[in-house]
């Protein structure tokens with residue numbers, strides 16, 4: 001049963017598409033143009049601008065994401081989260097399986 005569960009996890013991992021670690025966020029900006037609507041009362045700020053922030057090999061980065069790229073990047077980010085979840089499930093199942101095998105080995 002555990003082997004079967006691990007098999008399913010591996011299948012799902014194999015089907016994952018493009019991956020991108022990170023967090024998507026939105027921000028509104030104020031520009032430097034005098035009298036711009038972003039300085040009105042109430043202010044109508046520019047945006048929203050989307051950005052992706054991620055850390056890889058201890059380096060943090062942020063990149064602006066165009067509206068047209070947003071859907072693709074969202075999918076990539078979700079895939080990466082799914083990867084983490086699946087790896088976690090695999091590790092948990094594997095620990096369980098190794099324990100069972102060790103126990104059986106000892107009972108011999």
Ligand SMILES: [Zn+2]
Nearest residue numbers: 030031036038
């Ligand atoms: Zn402005």
